[in-house]
Amino acid sequence: MGAPKQPRSHQTHRFLDDTTKEINEWTGEAKAVEIHPLQMFSEVFDRHTKDDADELFTAGTQATTPPLAEVSDAPVKPWLFSRVLMVLLITFSLLLLLFYAFKNERALPGLLVMGSLTVPFALLIYFFEINVFKNVSILSVLEVFLIGGVASMVATMLLYSLIPTSNGTDIWSALLIGLIEETGKLLIIAWFINHLQLNYIFNGMLIGAAVGAGFAVFETAGYGMDYGLVVLIIRSWQAVGTHTLWSAMVGAAVVFAKDDYRPLTTQTVLRPKFMRFYFMAVALHALWDWHLPLAWLDVFYIHQLVLIGLAWVVIFVLIDSGLREVRTLRQAGIPAEEHIFLPVPKA
Template sequence: MGNKESVKPVKRHFEYHNHLLDDATKEMNEWTGENKVVEIHLFSMFSEVFKHHDLDDAETLFIVGTKETTPSLEAVSSAPVKPWLFSRVFAVLGASFVLLALLFLGFRSNNAVPGMIFIGSLTVPFSLMIMFFEINVFRNISVYQLMAVFLVGGILSLVATMILYSLIPSGNGVSWESALIVGFIEETAKMLVIAFFVNRFHLNYIFNGLLIGAAIGAGFAVFETAGYTGQYGLVTLLMRSWQAIGTHTIWSAIMGAAIILAKDRHEPVTGGNMVAPKFLRFYLLAILLHSGWDWNAPFDVLDILYLQQWALIAIGWLAIFVLINAGLREVRTLQGQRILKNSQLGG
């Protein structure tokens, strides 16, 4: 009896958190236009990471986005996405950083430091960008386009940020008011660049928005981390590297998907789209996530094991999973519309 009674509080605790997760995904999913709970299956989604894949598998994933390699709508997969290549990219970059660190520590070679800063800044954001590249089931963005967005878009977003900082006083960046202004400035700067590339490449799908946003956010993160490391040292690099799993790359991916949700299909992004509820909700979420990250909260408990950061990372990824679900739903809807149209024409 004692064991059964002790299990009940644990069960209730689990059910409470499961209910909380369902409520959160349902609320965010309503922002995308569907009033349903989104089930998140992490082990299933990342199951391919632990399986063997040869070089041909990797090269096949990269050979996309050209006229010959972009699939028709009918050939696009609506099955749950299962990215894996990003983990190999992460392993290569991580191993490169370790080798450079050994070179620095073993031979006291300062020549290794620039490489450590570059590779360390690159590892997590770039790997995340590759993950979003993999899950773009439309396969309509090439590696060349992606790298252009990553490099040029990342730098343009920094330029836009500096312009906005020169126009809007931001304070010290750690009080809640200042953190909110910083979040607004940086996310708005990235949003403007994302919208530019969405129009530049005539993109129309949620997965496209996720990828373009992630690429610009990753570029921003890499250059920002490298800059901060140059100022404050390698400890900053290590801290910002692991934290990059839940910062600029996913915040920008959220905004990229939101831009696609708000705009009319096959039409360019306009100012009117920027005030649409479908965009504003996710845009404000990105700003709040960024602001919460920068805010020096007056609660000591949040400093324990970086609870503040982990909570914000969890919320950000929750939004990403909801948007991935919306992207797959979009594929099924478009394919259904195409089948209906073809049947009507055939009739």
């Protein structure tokens, strides 16, 4: 008799462990990462006051940026993003009511804006919260979100004008589109990370997420204007696992590529850590755009849900790597009075 068949739950857990171990090896640690979404989001359902929210939004100033010795390496438990998401959803719902119940077409521009903004902006607040270094202000994040989002679209359009592409949905067209768009965003992400002199994994993820969220908002608004509210709503919920997450990976890749915290160069982008996470973002983007020859994958958006899940697995591994970086900084013996922006050895 053969070995007894393992339960499906055990097989799934083993597959997840193998996947996180492989991705985690890219960051420099050869072990699986335990993923506990319920633990991470446990504070979403706890009661928080307006003062708690105000305190989070004050992060990143000279007075509120903590010294390295006070940066926490405890598991991140963001919650403010859920309040922002709720406010945006209520606003969008009221605009839908205005449009459908009262036949008010003047609500359409608002629907385009809020429908495009809701999920990417809430995700951006998520990445702002988990930046445990608290060294980037909300004003800087908004600047990167708005200017970086549009600038990344400009960079992408320039690349499209230089590289001939088709609008097909075959794998090669999808791969070329993913390569061009992720490279366009990369150029802007790298510029902001160098300009703001940011050196840590959480910083890179935040700046990447800001550029990606801006890109997602403006792109979805365009699709909504062309194809209507149904497409707008579909792209809105799918934004939970697309541009914002892909660009957060690219932002982390930029930090991995920096040489002793010096600005990114054409030589440092050849580092394996950079190439792996950059091409992971490109691959996820390409697989998203590829029209797979398997019709059943389109049922209940299975294709998209699988890619969303995989993108979040990569993000969870990067979060674990970011917390490990904090522990490495502490082990390096950083004095309590040292400021957060001073360079320290990487893991």
